[in-house]
Amino acid sequence: MSIPVKGQLWIEVGENDFDIVEVQFNPTELSFEKNAQLAEINIPGLDAPIQQFVRGQAERLTLELFCDTTEDGIGANARSVTAETDKFFQLVKIIPTLHAPPVVTFSWHDEFPGNRLGEQWGNQRRTSFTGMAESVRQKFTMFSPEGVPLRATVTLVLREWRPIEQQFNELNLSSPDRTHAHVLAAGETLSALAARYYERPGLWRPIAEANGIDDPRRLTPGAVLLIPAQR
Template identity: 30%
Template sequence: MSDSGQLEKLLIKAFEAPDCAGEPVAVFTAYVNPAEITLGYEFEWDAAQGAGTTGSRMNFKKSKPGDLSLAFFIDGTGANGHKVDVQEQVALFQTVTGYNGHIHRPNHLKLTWGTLAVRRCVLKSASIAYKLFKPDGVPLRAVVTASFADASDDQTRVAIAQDESPDLTHLRTVRAGDTLPALCQQIYGDPALAPLVARANDLDSPRLLSPGQRLRFPPLQR
């Protein structure tokens, strides 16, 4: 429920553009919200063994796109106050999340529910389990279990993760008190790289920084 007491419905919006811009081409509304949503994330590591040692250390490589899993049911009995055609709703879910011939791939999706952050994602997998039937075999209830993969662009993911890997190019806005050696220490672990960063940004001197200035920190060898 929202603060006003109104039921917040799970919405899955389909877009043809990767950035999910403009109006959605289709929308699926879950009239019975999921009882549970699982957010998964994963880090990728390299196991490196130091010279003269028998153990290994784990070197961080990157954050992988996260997954979101949920299950909800479609109720055609009218018990929740909103009677729907179960097969029509299943077909709509498959249309919204499935293959789009205009873009020759499945739709780009935005998933929203209540106060959860909007997820830009794509469908990884889904299963439909029919649970209740009329005497003539028409389904009255279906449980949809779906898994979505984060589909944010690399720039957005890096910004969200605030990735500090020295193997990536970083853009930083200079704040009052920042120095180039200190920023190089944060990003590369080596303040002595300040002259190289200054040259990469066409700075006359590593000491001349101004608040609000944008600096590029490219991958550099230590």
């Protein structure tokens, strides 16, 4: 295990170009929220509907950060705490060259929540959290006699960001060389199933042929579809 250090934010300001911001004080709390979207498939005669996993939802990390510049004095030459808080406020502002706010990675040390997933979860372990700033709330709590803000708390909420290629590599979903059975959820398409099992949405025709589907636009939720192996 690495020695705990101050938490850092790696801010992607350009292609392979990062600004690194070290927090003044390590947060006393980290709050993670991750949900899964489930669909209920109603089958007549059953005591309860069938639950079908649809997809994961974006995880949220909430950071409570404390900023303080009183050690530089609180008189006429006091340093404004906005020199620290603006490092976080800028994360919800658009970078002109990117046309969007930056992607941010929060890291602290190797014992990060999510680093001890079981072997059955493949290579989804993590030692950091990458996302885009969903919100930044600033609360200024102390001022100099001249009104310069000196202390503040910042609540930063990051929403999970992972490109599709990274997700496929991490998930390594059950290999396409095996046959699968899939309970069709409402709104699912054959292209979506091909993307999930073959990683190629265009390969929906073998699924249609294996299940005798003439019109892929007319699918019945709750039907069990055979996903043939790709060899």
